Each structure stands twice: as structure tokens, then as C-alpha cells.
Amino acid sequence: MAKIFNNIEIPIDQDLEEKLQWMVPEHGPYRILRQSVDARRAHSPHFVYSIEVAEKGETLNIPEFNLEKIATPKEKPLIVGTGPAGLFAALRFVERGVPCVLFERGSDSGARMKGINQYWRHGKLDTRNNVCYGEGGAGLYSDGKLITRIKSPHIPYVMNRLVRFGAPAEIQWLSNPHVGSDRIRRVIPKLREFLKANGCEIHFNTQVTEILMEGKQTVGVRTEHGTEFRSPHVILATGHSAEDMINHLNDIGVHLDGKSFAMGLRIEHSQADINKIQYRQFSEHPKLGAANYKLADHDDKTGIGVYSFCMCPGGYVLSAGTEEDGIVCNGMSNYNRNSPFANAAIVVSIDHNKLFGNDVFGGMKLRRQLETQALKSVRAAGGTKELPAQNLLDFLGGTHSKKGPRDLRPGSSPSGAINIRLDEILPSHMTKRIQEGLNKFNRNMKGFVVENAQLYGIESRTSCPVRVTRDNETLQSITHAGLYPAGEGAGYAGGITSAACDGIKIAEKIIEQLQ
Missing domain, CATH: 3.50.50.60 (FAD/NAD(P)-binding domain)
Structure with missing residues (x-):
């Protein structure tokens, strides 16, 4: 009879089959049920598996999800x-x-x-x-x-x-x-x-x-x-x-x-920087690939959370609007995740009842307002199709440095980017909360706040503001x-x-x- 083994730890330089041969010398076929990477700082990165193993001479019962057909109805859904x-x-x-x-x-x-x-x-x-x-x-x-x-x-x-x-x-x-x-x-x-x-x-x-x-x-x-x-x-x-x-x-x-949702910006780092933060001296190990992260900061007094969303290792920042009078950003990555950049949305929770009360469309109105303001800012700066972007340190400072805004570095967006005061486009309470969240994230992931990181706007389509x-x-x-x-x-x-x-x-x- 097949057995399930959970929490099998395999160092990155070892092989699952070698471990399995040691655990069950006379085993039959097996299949992986779960695989993850544990890269916590207490130890070197390793893989963690759950597997199902059949005895020698047995076969595994792999589900095919064959469905029973019903009589053809008169009405097509x-x-x-x-x-x-x-x-x-x-x-x-x-x-x-x-x-x-x-x-x-x-x-x-x-x-x-x-x-x-x-x-x-x-x-x-x-x-x-x-x-x-x-x-x-x-x-x-x-x-x-x-x-x-x-x-x-x-x-x-x-x-x-x-x-x-x-x-x-x-x-x-x-x-x-x-x-x-x-x-x-x-x-x-x-x-x-x-x-x-x-x-x-x-x-x-x-x-x-x-x-x-x-x-x-x-x-x-x-x-x-x-x-x-x-x-x-x-x-x-x-x-x-x-x-x-x-x-x-x-x-x-x-x-x-009206439904609570989240909006904010999208942050982009060098993927090499994220790898070093997460994997440390193992950051270039070929088995590990592009590292990801998941971050959150909840304010117990206000109930307003800031968190990362749709993290794209080895990815690209995209212009994702649906109307001609607004700009929206999003993220993507290809299968191999081989872009030199990592990006993720950094969004603030929007409590519908607190902000909009009985206005069912309050969230949708705010979404449109920020998207149109983003495009107006791009046009005012002499741009056309570019995403509005800002150096991370400039955003955290609230104002540009004495020498003026820091230059944007080349990024991943196929639409390009133009230097915009994102800290002024967002409502002040959202800007402040994102700034607080980013500083907290830097304490949890030392090196998250760096000068060569930048933010893009507006990340406004995380979910629909109406149910x-x-x-x-x-x-x-x-x-x-x-x-x-x-x-x-x-x-x-x-x-x-x-x-x-x-x-x-x-x-x-x-x-x-x-x-």
C-alpha cells in the first residue's frame, strides 16, 4: 500500500531520489505532492517535499477526474x-x-x-x-x-x-x-x-x-x-x-x-538584490532560481494593512489600462523568470465602510480618479505612453533630494517610465501608510529599501470594489x-x-x- 511522507528535507546539493532510496530501499513508483523552498536564516536553503510512495510492484492511483455526464438539457447556460x-x-x-x-x-x-x-x-x-x-x-x-x-x-x-x-x-x-x-x-x-x-x-x-x-x-x-x-x-x-x-x-x-479592496503602487528591484536578501551566500545557486517574497504590515490602531501582492520574480512591470484616459500598472513573468528585475504590488487596504459609507460606487470612483490623475501627470511631464515612476528613496522622503529628483534607472516596463511624484498622486493617507509599510518591510528584509529600487503607478486593479x-x-x-x-x-x-x-x-x- 502506498505511503505518504511529509516534510522531507533535501539540501540543495542533494537529490530527492537518493534520500528516498535511503528511506525506502525497495520502493516502487512515487509522485511529488508538494515542493517548497525553505530559506530561513537559521540554516542553509533546502527543499521540503511531501511525496506518495508505492511499494515495489504496485502502481500509484493518480486521479484523472473523470466526470459523469448528464442528459443533454434543452436550455444552454x-x-x-x-x-x-x-x-x-x-x-x-x-x-x-x-x-x-x-x-x-x-x-x-x-x-x-x-x-x-x-x-x-x-x-x-x-x-x-x-x-x-x-x-x-x-x-x-x-x-x-x-x-x-x-x-x-x-x-x-x-x-x-x-x-x-x-x-x-x-x-x-x-x-x-x-x-x-x-x-x-x-x-x-x-x-x-x-x-x-x-x-x-x-x-x-x-x-x-x-x-x-x-x-x-x-x-x-x-x-x-x-x-x-x-x-x-x-x-x-x-x-x-x-x-x-x-x-x-x-x-x-x-x-x-460596496466592497473593501486594495490599491497602491508597484515596486521594482534588481532580482539579484532580492536573491541576495533571501538566499544570502547561496543566491547564485542554479537550483534556487529567482527568489520571491511575501510581506505584510498591519496597523492595529487603524486596522489598515499594507502588503505585497502579485509578486513577480524575474518579471516585468506592465501598463494594464482599459480606458484611454487612465494609466494602470500590473506585473508579469515568463515561465523561466529570467528578467533581471523583480517586482510586486505594494498596496493599502481600503475599508469601504470607513471611507465611503453607503456609496456603493465609492471605491470605483477613487480607482478612476487615481488612474486619470496618473495619466494627466505623465502628460504634464511631457510623456505619452510611459508609466509614472519614482525612485524609492525619493518616495520615502516625501520630497526630492536637494539636487532634484533622482534619475530613474532602466527598468523592465516595455512602455518605459517617466519621473513623476507618485507620493503626491496618491491620497496623503495612502502615501503615509505605504511609506510606513516599506520601512517596516526593510526591517524584516534588510536591503529592501535601496536607492536603485523604484516605484510605478497606479496599482489599482487588485480586485473589484463592488460585489x-x-x-x-x-x-x-x-x-x-x-x-x-x-x-x-x-x-x-x-x-x-x-x-x-x-x-x-x-x-x-x-x-x-x-x-
């Missing part, structure tokens, strides 16, 4: 949005024998990438094909980080299916699983073709402009082309940036709640039956994996009704 929630809802439907219809305002991933490159290189924004809109959604297409804090039985299924469509196998066991922007572009088309071949009808360049209702019952959608699609089951998975859909829902009386409130049991809108808010845009997920799991959960709830 409709899914709005091809981010992780929408794609995995569609995948679950077709694997269970349920045909469905999927709508995306942007293009397929090939055409989408052309629009993104035009924006990064020339500043020409395609409002339908950018880092947030288009096939794959925001997080899935821009980076492919799969870290999640949720506990869901659907996580192994999500990882299994991503690997089936071309993601690296190690995402199933690494503690910080990551597909990479370069590889995710190969995964998405394979997933799309599987959906189309198994009963999913996909409409690209087709924005859903109206959710159709009869009283308080959802009956379908209408697209920008005037075409109506009828169904009593509509999954709304439009992502964290679809303000037009949020406004439409408000207009037709769907219940919305489309749903019933905990039925997963439908609490005011409109048949409308299923899903994923990050509805306020029920915080990343790729959690959004995918949410889409699956909703698909299964609809399948219960169809049966």
Missing part, C-alpha cells in the same frame, strides 16, 4: 466572460455533457496579443484587447500565477486540466505554482478548441450589453450586435474591470454592495433569479485559481438544477 471563472465553468459544463454559450468582448488570444503589443510599444490602446480584456482574462493571460489561499476540492481538478492543455506538470505540486505568460498563451488556444469540439459555442468580439429580465427572473442576454440569446441560467464572469456591466446591473436593479451580491446556497443574485455572479468581477475570488474554482462551483450548482 450562457457565460459572459472568458477569464478563469468563465473558461472553467464552460469546461465543467462540456465535460458533464452540457452544451453552453460563451461570450467575450475581446478577441482570441492571438489577436489580443497584437493589441497588447501595440499599446506597450506605441501607446495605442485597444479598449477590447488589453491586459484585462480578451480571451483568458486579466490574471490568467498576463502571468499565470496560481497561488491561492482558498481551500477548495476543485483545486486539483483545475491544475490537472491546465496540465492536460499544456501547462508545466510541476504546477500540481509546487508551493508557488506558476505557468508563465509565454506558456499560458499555448494553453488557452488548446482549451478553447476543446470547448468548441465538445459543445461550447464561443462568440469573440461580442460584448454583452444587457442582461434580459422578465420581472426578477433572468431570461437571457442581448449583445452589442442586437442579438438575443435566451436562457434562465446566465453566469456573469466579466472580471474586475468591467465597470460598464456593473453600471448596467445597477440600472436594472440588481443588488450591489454583485449572491445567495450563499443557490449562488444566484439575491434579487434576480438565474443570474450567477462569478469570479473576481463579482467579488467572489482573488486570483486565477480561486476564480476558476468559483466558475466550477457555479456550473455544478446549475447542473443540479438541470438534472
Whole structure:
């Protein structure tokens, strides 16, 4: 019978198989369940494994997640949005024998990438094909980080299916699983073709402009082309940036709640500096790769937290806006994480009730205000498409040095950067809290605050500031039956994996009704 061994420590210059041979001399096949790096200062860096080992002559029972099909229903569920929630809802439907219809305002991933490159290189924004809109959604297409804090039985299924469509196998066991922007572009088309071949009808360049209702019952959608699609089951998975859909829902009386979220800036260091902080004298060891970090500082008096988010080792800082009058920054990294830079969002928690009270759209208004102010500052400084940036020490000082602002060093952004007073763009309470957090981080990670680090703005799309409130049991809108808010845009997920799991959960709830 197979046995599971946890917390197996392997020094970086040793091999797992050698250790296993010593532990279980006559073992059969084995598989890694979990792998992480422990680089705490009390000892030299080493790998920590959990493995399942079969006895000699046995085989391992590796789950394939074969799903039972149901009788084909008369009505096809409709899914709005091809981010992780929408794609995995569609995948679950077709694997269970349920045909469905999927709508995306942007293009397929090939055409989408052309629009993104035009924006990064020339500043020409395609409002339908950018880092947030288009096939794959925001997080899935821009980076492919799969870290999640949720506990869901659907996580192994999500990882299994991503690997089936071309993601690296190690995402199933690494503690910080990551597909990479370069590889995710190969995964998405394979997933799309599987959906189309198994009963999913996909409409690209087709924005859903109206959710159709009869009283308080959802009956379908209408697209920008005037075409109506009828169904009593509509999954709304439009992502964290679809303000037009949020406004439409408000207009037709769907219940919305203001939601706490986070905003701030993105910090960029030399990856070599982060490696030295985390790995010390082992920083150039070939087995360790690009180091990451996770930092947080909570103020017990105010309840306001500052924390790192979406850390991208060996990555790039991206311009990720969706409107022509604003600037947004984000981060990404390719599979090999071989950029010489490391970046991460440094964001402040925004308590909706304390800051906005009963104004459901207060967070969304603040988001737009900061994004438009960032672009105005760039234009006022003589820029066009560049991201606003500031030397880290200048930001912490509150004012530039007596000799004027420090020069920006060359960075990773394909859009370039221009020197801007980010400490003046943010509201003063946010600037102060980020400054406090950065100084605290430097005490925890000595060397985090250095002159060759710089900040970019504005990191404003960490999550949607509005929640489309749903019933905990039925997963439908609490005011409109048949409308299923899903994923990050509805306020029920915080990343790729959690959004995918949410889409699956909703698909299964609809399948219960169809049966």
C-alpha cells in the first residue's frame, strides 16, 4: 500500500531520489505532492517535499477526474466572460455533457496579443484587447500565477486540466505554482478548441450589453450586435474591470454592495538584490532560481494593512489600462523568470465602510480618479505612453533630494517610465501608510529599501470594489433569479485559481438544477 511522507528535507546539493532510496530501499513508483523552498536564516536553503510512495510492484492511483455526464438539457447556460471563472465553468459544463454559450468582448488570444503589443510599444490602446480584456482574462493571460489561499476540492481538478492543455506538470505540486505568460498563451488556444469540439459555442468580439429580465427572473442576454440569446441560467464572469456591466446591473436593479479592496503602487528591484536578501551566500545557486517574497504590515490602531501582492520574480512591470484616459500598472513573468528585475504590488487596504459609507460606487470612483490623475501627470511631464515612476528613496522622503529628483534607472516596463511624484498622486493617507509599510518591510528584509529600487503607478486593479451580491446556497443574485455572479468581477475570488474554482462551483450548482 502506498505511503505518504511529509516534510522531507533535501539540501540543495542533494537529490530527492537518493534520500528516498535511503528511506525506502525497495520502493516502487512515487509522485511529488508538494515542493517548497525553505530559506530561513537559521540554516542553509533546502527543499521540503511531501511525496506518495508505492511499494515495489504496485502502481500509484493518480486521479484523472473523470466526470459523469448528464442528459443533454434543452436550455444552454450562457457565460459572459472568458477569464478563469468563465473558461472553467464552460469546461465543467462540456465535460458533464452540457452544451453552453460563451461570450467575450475581446478577441482570441492571438489577436489580443497584437493589441497588447501595440499599446506597450506605441501607446495605442485597444479598449477590447488589453491586459484585462480578451480571451483568458486579466490574471490568467498576463502571468499565470496560481497561488491561492482558498481551500477548495476543485483545486486539483483545475491544475490537472491546465496540465492536460499544456501547462508545466510541476504546477500540481509546487508551493508557488506558476505557468508563465509565454506558456499560458499555448494553453488557452488548446482549451478553447476543446470547448468548441465538445459543445461550447464561443462568440469573440461580442460584448454583452444587457442582461434580459422578465420581472426578477433572468431570461437571457442581448449583445452589442442586437442579438438575443435566451436562457434562465446566465453566469456573469466579466472580471474586475468591467465597470460598464456593473453600471448596467445597477440600472436594472440588481443588488450591489460596496466592497473593501486594495490599491497602491508597484515596486521594482534588481532580482539579484532580492536573491541576495533571501538566499544570502547561496543566491547564485542554479537550483534556487529567482527568489520571491511575501510581506505584510498591519496597523492595529487603524486596522489598515499594507502588503505585497502579485509578486513577480524575474518579471516585468506592465501598463494594464482599459480606458484611454487612465494609466494602470500590473506585473508579469515568463515561465523561466529570467528578467533581471523583480517586482510586486505594494498596496493599502481600503475599508469601504470607513471611507465611503453607503456609496456603493465609492471605491470605483477613487480607482478612476487615481488612474486619470496618473495619466494627466505623465502628460504634464511631457510623456505619452510611459508609466509614472519614482525612485524609492525619493518616495520615502516625501520630497526630492536637494539636487532634484533622482534619475530613474532602466527598468523592465516595455512602455518605459517617466519621473513623476507618485507620493503626491496618491491620497496623503495612502502615501503615509505605504511609506510606513516599506520601512517596516526593510526591517524584516534588510536591503529592501535601496536607492536603485523604484516605484510605478497606479496599482489599482487588485480586485473589484463592488460585489454583485449572491445567495450563499443557490449562488444566484439575491434579487434576480438565474443570474450567477462569478469570479473576481463579482467579488467572489482573488486570483486565477480561486476564480476558476468559483466558475466550477457555479456550473455544478446549475447542473443540479438541470438534472
